[in-house]
Amino acid sequence: MALTASTMLPLGTKAPDFHLSDVVHEETISLATFADKKALLVMFICQHCPYVKLVKAELAQLGKDYIHDGLGIVAISTNDVHNYPDDDPEFLKAMAIELDFKFPFCYDESQETAKAYTAACTPDFFLFNAKRQLVYRGQLDDSRPGNGKPVTGTDLRAAIDAVLSNQPVTADQKPSIGCNIKWKPGNEPSYFG
Numbered sequence: 001m002a003l004t005a006s007t008m009l010p011l012g013t014k015a016p017d018f019h020l021s022d023v024v025h026e027e028t029i030s031l032a033t034f035a036d037k038k039a040l041l042v043m044f045i046c047q048h049c050p051y052v053k054l055v056k057a058e059l060a061q062l063g064k065d066y067i068h069d070g071l072g073i074v075a076i077s078t079n080d081v082h083n084y085p086d087d088d089p090e091f092l093k094a095m096a097i098e099l100d101f102k103f104p105f106c107y108d109e110s111q112e113t114a115k116a117y118t119a120a121c122t123p124d125f126f127l128f129n130a131k132r133q134l135v136y137r138g139q140l141d142d143s144r145p146g147n148g149k150p151v152t153g154t155d156l157r158a159a160i161d162a163v164l165s166n167q168p169v170t171a172d173q174k175p176s177i178g179c180n181i182k183w184k185p186g187n188e189p190s191y192f193g
Helices: 050-065 089-099 112-116 154-164
Strands: 003-005 039-044 071-077 105-107 124-128 134-138 177-180
Touching (some): 050 089, 050 154, 050 177, 124 154
Parallel strands (some): 039 071
Antiparallel strands (some): 003 177, 039 124
């Protein structure tokens, strides 16, 4: 398990568009899907990573807690399923159903969406305001597998609450840490490694 941190994409970056299929409902999801939302959270996660497994219930809870608050959420898995078959879309679908995700869970087979966001690890979080400018990229909270700290979502929730209440999001942001994205051989981005 190679440990990787967020690339910390510059704040203010515009959200790159994407067109990906939701593994549960098989609908195409894009930025336009969330046009009526005050904020958008893009999460790069997967099914097999211990860092995601630790926080997956909290991710599901985020969807439930903010479903009526103007926050759009999309989860994206981009891992190479040839070498990491546990992240195949059928298993992503089972994960989304088991956890009762209230947001789309998409599979980025080409890995181009992950590259556009400079996603580096699972989990990796990108929060955008109403103008789809990046206001937060960083960790969910201080919990990590084996460190004994509770999963609270504190850091990400504070950023979400700030943007939804038209308050500035603190620029003091800690990178997310997790398993590196499993790039297809030969498809690794320049920022990998």
